[in-house]
Structures are given as structure tokens and as C-alpha cells.
Amino acid sequence: MRLDPVLAAYLADQPDLVWNDALDLAAVRAAENAESRAAPRLADLHEVRDTLVPGPPGAPEVAVRIYRPSPNPGLPVTLYLHGGGFVVGSLDTHDNAVRLLAEQARTVVVAVDYRLAPEHPYPAAVEDALAAYRWTLAHAADLGGDPDRVAVAGDSAGGLLAAVLCFAAPERGLRPPMFQLLVYPSTGAGPTESARAFADASGLRPDELAWYQRAFLGAAPPESLPAYLSPARAPDLSGLPPAYVLTAEADPLRDDGALYARRLAEAGVAAHWHDSPGMVHGFLRFLHAVPAARAAAQPAFDALRAALHG
Template identity: 55%
Template sequence: MALDRSTALVLKLMTAAYPDLGRTVTEASEARRLHALARFPEGPPMAGVREHTIAGSPDIPVRIYHPHTGRSPRPVLVYFHGGGFVLCGLDSHDGICRLLADGTGAVVVSVDYRRAPEHRFPAAVDDAYAAVRWVHRQAAELGADPARVAVAGDSAGGNLAAVACLLARERGTPPIAFQLLIYPVTDIMSTLPSRRENADGCFLTATHLRWFHEQYLTSPEEAAHPHASPLRAPSLADLPPALVVTAEYDPLRDEGEAYAARLAAAGVPAAVHRADGLFHGFFGMSAMLPAARATEHAACAALRAALVRDAPAVGEDGGPERWEASLPASDVRGTA
């Protein structure tokens, strides 16, 4: 593996801090306890951040970010965190959501979907789709434009974002303008080369993936369902345009790129941004991994191009120029 020295050091530190899933750590509760001890990347200040609960059966907690950048009504991005359908939550991905809100001028709604093994497939899928429908219906109350709703997610969250698009197509609503899939799980049964090439030593391992999938699925047969493995959907036509972010040293690399290729073959505008020299989990970590910054800028630029009307000029560093927002310049955090 040809990582530069600083990247290799970050990989070593992250691997040491991560629960030894599927080996010495087999219980989800213990995995979450250990994972919660980690420090997660911080993001830029927001004009406002608030907690909300989408009422339903079940209720779905969300965190809503209003950036200083952008003009109302803003586009809105529904974000699904990673964590193998088992770990992570609103706090672990707070920095990423702030980064995307600040970099696009969009309202970001981060979704605390139900996690496995307490709630197995398709519980997270149901929550993801319900959250996107709620955001579309409540867009005006969020200061957002219902015609400019996008979805995004990383890893397991990228899977949920992709599946939410499949469900929206199947059920005819809501309209989704764009999908940002960050090193997504697209085929739980994948045997593509990157699953072997990057099976160990790349932070996310084959053992981790096996453990995550055992927690998420009730039976192995469910892995073939398109709502668990969207790469196995019979058709990917008529889906929203997509940017798929992958990492060179990631077991999920090839299935993400295969998903983008199938989208393009089905007539869907789709692009791949491969982060060479990086590994799974890098997105949002540019403070520690400067090489991640180009990918973060590319993701924000793709979202702006797809969603932002009269988009602001891009500064020399690739970030959007800022202008004064109508929201109060305070970063208000409520209680979950």
C-alpha cells in the first residue's frame, strides 16, 4: 500500500481507536460504547442548528442545519450517516453535515434512523424513505425549496441514500434532484476485486463488513434484495443524477464505481470521484488529512451545480463565497 507518511499515521491511529468488530468485540452495545470514545471531526459554525422529531410509527429524530451561506429558499439535503447500519449517529456526523451545509448553502437534515441489530433490514430503509418524504412535504417550513431536495450519505448511509432514490422512483414520490453517495455499500454480496485487495489494513476490513452484515440482515437471502444491495436492482433508469465518491484503499471502492457505471449505462448522469491514496472514512477529515479537501470541495461543487440557483462564485480555494443570511448568526444546539 502506497500511502504517504502522514496518511499512514492517521490510518494507524484510526485503526487503533476503532472497535475490533467481529473478533474481540461482537456485541453491538459494546461496539457503540467503544466507538463513542472517539473524537469526531468538527465543522464550521452554522446560523442555526436544531433538533426535531419526525412524528410517526416510529418517530425519527433529525438534526437540522441552517448555514450562513445561501439564499432562501435554500435547497435541502437529507443526510444519512454511515456506521455499518449499527454504529454512529447525529453526533458522529455533525461535522460532515456542517461541512456540506456551509459548502453548498443548503439546509441539511441529518437522520437518526433505526440501527441494527435491534432493528434489522428494512427498518433503516423505511426510516430513510419516510425522512425524505417528510423533508419534501415540510420544505417550506424548513426555509427550503421542495423542488431542490437531494440525498446524501456515507458508507451504510450511502446505501440508504441510493435506496431512498429507488423507492422514490418506485412509488412516484418525492422528487429527488441529486444523490451524493460517499463510498457507499451497494452490494452486500460483492465479490469485486477491491473486497479482496483491501480486505485488511485499510481501516474498514472484510471482518468488519461481515459483522455489520450479520447485524443488519435477518437472513443471508435478504442480501440479494435491491433495497439491501441497490447494485442488484434490475434497472437503474430514471434515477436522480449522482456523484459517487470512492477511495483507492477501500474494500467498497469497486461496488461504488460499478453503481455509477450502471447508472450511466441506464442514462442517468453519474460521475465518480476516486480519492487516490485515501481510505474508507476519510470524508470530513481534511483537518487531519489534507488530501481529503479536494474531495470535499468536489462533493460541494457537485451539489451546488445541481441544486443552487444563481450559485455564488467559487473562491480560489474551491469554497463558495459567502453572503449574509437572514437567519440569526448563532449556533443553537437543542437537546435530542
């Protein structure tokens, strides 16, 4: 396996952070947001605006960013949940990826700025995602969208949230998404070959993964957690929405995505898995700087467009 050379050079310039409780998260988040805002914009859309939507009962409102690729009415709608280990990531860090998703898949996108850990551990992010999804279903037509064509998408931790939403929505009396697009998702597959083979790969080290998990789960006792927080090991996957799972070749979580896609297919769900050669975890963040990353993301955009418009 050989990394794309432009990607390798880009990664070599990134800071090597030690993920522990001494890390200044506020500074890390601010630096990531500043870098993302300074990046060239990859797609100009008809409308991009920020707003607040009702949050879970007793919780603050949830910030969302709405992307409309054109003024045409009746477009499908996609709820997008960003990655970052539930600890970092924001509307800004994933702005370019969501712009391209809206443009290429011809979909209105509602991107969700869910609460982050460790300040807001589980179930905050899940509850914010569900609240934003509830609002999106109710207001799809107001956004120029089609209420009958609503999908969910996410990358990394956001990919897990997107998968969890497909399980949890019917439990809350909500219509499930018509499609789930998951990019290098964490699915709780447990020890895997890719986790062993790429433990030291740039983009996601074991210490970082373990710290994210501790921050996300907080003090929640394991017996209190729903099985679908590890969707790759959930007992019943039947009846879930069709899925497209995109992974990166040199990613400890590659087999998380592959196993989830396989288990969905075994449960009778239409599911497709595609692995991107020469890519590492988090490549959606590098679309402005690494042409190969943008090419690697294109199959995901195409899959969502086909699901929504086919």
C-alpha cells in the same frame, strides 16, 4: 498506492476492533460519539438544531438534525444518511462532514438518526430514511428551503440508503430526489478487484463487512429482499436521479461505487465517478484531523453545489 502520511498516522492510533457478537456495541458507539463531540468544529452555521419527525407506521419518531448555512430563504435541501455499517455512526460522528456539506454546497441539510442494527435490522433503517424524506419534502419551505430542490446524500451504509431511497421513493408515491451524492457507498457489487486488493486495508476489513451485513439483514430471507438493496446489480436503473459517486483509492468498496456509477451511465442517467487517491474507507470521519481527507471530500461538496445551484 501510498496512503497520505497524516492519515496513516491517524489510523495507527485507532483501536483494532474484532467484529463479532461479543463486541460491546454500546461502548463502541459511546466512544465514537465522545471522540466526535470533542473534535474541533469545522464550520459554524446560521442554525443547527435537533428535532423529531414522524417515523414509519407503528415505529418511533425519527431524530434528525437540521443544518441551515444562512438565514436566506429558498435554499435547496439535502437529506443526509450517515455511514457506519448500519451498526454504528450517529448525528455526532458525522456532524463535521454535514456542517461542511451545508456550508460548501449552500444547502439546508436534514441529517437522519435512523435506527441501527442488530437491535433494529432491515427494514428499519430504510423505513426511517423514507419517513424522514417524506417529512423533508412536506416541510422544506418551513426549514427555509425550496421544496422543488431536494437531494439525497450519504456515505458508506448511508450511501446505500441514499441509493435505495431513489428507487423506493416513487414506489411510496414520493417525488424522487433531484440528485444523489454517494460517498464510498456499499452497492452490493459482489466480489470485486478492490475487495481482493484492499481486504486488509485500514478502515474496513472483510470480517467487519460480513458482520455488518448479517446484523443489517437479520433473519430476512434472501428471496424477500428487494433487488434495489443491491443497486449495482438491480435490473433497471433507468430514470434514477443524476448521481455523483466519490470513492477512496484504498477501499474494498471502491469498485462498488465505480460499478454503480457505470451502470447508471449505461442506463442513460447522468453519473460521474471520482476516486480519491491515498484515501481509505470512512475518511469523512477524519476531516478534523487529516487535511488531505478534507481536500478529498471537496469534490463531493462542489458536485452537490453545482447540482443544486447550477
